Amino acid sequence: MKSSRFIFVTGTDTDVGKTVFAADLTRTLIQLGARVVALKPICSGGRDDARKLRSAAGNALSLDDVNPWHFRAALSPDLAARREKKCVRLAALVAHAEKMARRYELVVVEGAGGLLSPLGEGFDSRDLIVALRARPIIVCPNRLGAVNQVRLVLEALPVTYAKQARVVLVNPPHADAPSRSNRLLLAKFFPADRIFEMPWLKQKRTLDLKARSKSRRRTK
Numbered sequence: 455m456k457s458s459r460f461i462f463v464t465g466t467d468t469d470v471g472k473t474v475f476a477a478d479l480t481r482t483l484i485q486l487g488a489r490v491v492a493l494k495p496i497c498s499g500g501r502d503d504a505r506k507l508r509s510a511a512g513n514a515l516s517l518d519d520v521n522p523w524h525f526r527a528a529l530s531p532d533l534a535a536r537r538e539k540k541c542v543r544l545a546a547l548v549a550h551a552e553k554m555a556r557r558y559e560l561v562v563v564e565g566a567g568g569l570l571s572p573l574g575e576g577f578d579s580r581d582l583i584v585a586l587r588a589r590p591i592i593v594c595p596n597r598l599g600a601v602n603q604v605r606l607v608l609e610a611l612p613v614t615y616a617k618q619a620r621v622v623l624v625n626p627p628h629a630d631a632p633s634r635s636n637r638l639l640l641a642k643f644f645p646a647d648r649i650f651e652m653p654w655l656k657q658k659r660t661l662d663l664k665a666r667s668k669s670r671r672r673t674k
């Protein structure tokens with residue numbers, strides 16, 4: 455497969471940490487000197503994800519460029535769009551993403567929901583990955599059942615894309631037996647060097663803030 459300017463962040467489910475990961479990846483790549491932006495092309499039920507991605511890329515793009523399609527209802531984007539008598543077409547989405555990619559080395563794209571959640575008029579994240587020839591990153595909570603969920607997503611990807619995929623296991627606030635063993639178990643089915651673990655960042659940030667306010671109090 456030709457190398458692509460797109461990294462596509464998908465997940466085994468909705469609300470599994472795609473935005474946290476995509477924002478962190480974007481920030482890290484920029485710190486390493488790459489010219490990167492992140493897109494959340496379709497939002498339903500609020501544009502918070504798009505705002506986070508925009509900020510992670512140093513507000514280089516307008517919110518409407520990060521997120522051209524947004525719908526009020528907190529439903530699958532396809533249904534939310536229909537409620538407003540609108541629809542999103544794959545070709546329009548691809549055209550927008552490619553326009554952004556002409557100005558940057560790399561574009562991180564966050565899907566909505568999971569790989570096969572309906573995104574727009576007759577397409578889902580899998581169709582978008584193929585249309586953009588994007589490298590998929592599968593985000594999955596590191597809990598009991600993760601190995602099955604990751605394997606299902608890998609099976610659903612076309613083989614050339616599954617071969618390029620990376621897996622990110624999002625660790626729980628406190629490690630347990632499944633979260634300690636999932637990586638090894640998954641490595642029986644998928645190359646170990648393409649499986650990563652992400653710490654529980656929300657927890658970490660809360661702890662950091664607590665630590666900071668404590669030290670501030672101490673220095674007063």
Ligand SMILES: [Mg+2]
Binds near residue numbers: 471472474564
């Ligand atoms: Mg998200």
